[in-house]
Amino acid sequence: QGGMSLAQTAGHLLLILLLIEARKTPGNAHSLCLDLTVKSQSRPGQLWCQVQGSVDTKPFLWYDSASNKVKPLGFLGKEVNDTKAWTEISQTLVEAGRELRMVLPVIKLDKNETKGPPTLQVKLCCQREAEQCSGASLHFSLDGQTALLLDTMSITWTVIDPGATGIKEEWENNQELAEYFRTISTGDCSYWLREFLKHWEKMQLPEPTVSSNCLIVMNIMKKSGTTAGEKPAGLWLLGRFVLVRTWES
Structure with missing residues (x-):
């Protein structure tokens, strides 16, 4: 009863394998998203635009029209708020909010479904993989309900x-507006993400080393306490396989 059974030990080894594979699955893909919320009408001094920015779903930036300031959030925000990319993204957020506010009057909703002018939410996202932009999109919602999706890579x-x-229709008829947001999502956004990742990756926890993984497996093997009725040869092969996959990762 003191030692681990073959099944228990094999389970531990397989768990290590799953963790290794899970770590490898996402690859090197990273994303930057800007969530903009815009209202068409507001009293002087009232909030009409707010934005939250995130890298890999982790918030690092906040902007609101009431204060007209872009504020850093979390460790990444504090790390990058004095960079050139931060200055550029701050200026762009103010401009983008104004441009989107001009689009609101063309939206026509069922009067029975909404009271007053709608609130427009736009999620602008880009993704980088293998040192290049691999995806970009605009996700439009009205009063919290998804309305339109635009793949800005393929239009x-x-x-x-x-x-x-x-x-x-406004996007298709106003080429200047369409090109403005296409450039932001496929060009500027990708550049900002690349610059922020230089700081972001330094802040991530280091990957487990080969030596530490080897020690984990060796420790499990040592404690396995195989009995005469078990098959230590199979356990040994499984351990060897885990070590090889750990080295490859």
């Missing part, structure tokens, strides 16, 4: 709410 629209077709 492909997905209309979910027919009431939001005015946004699509």
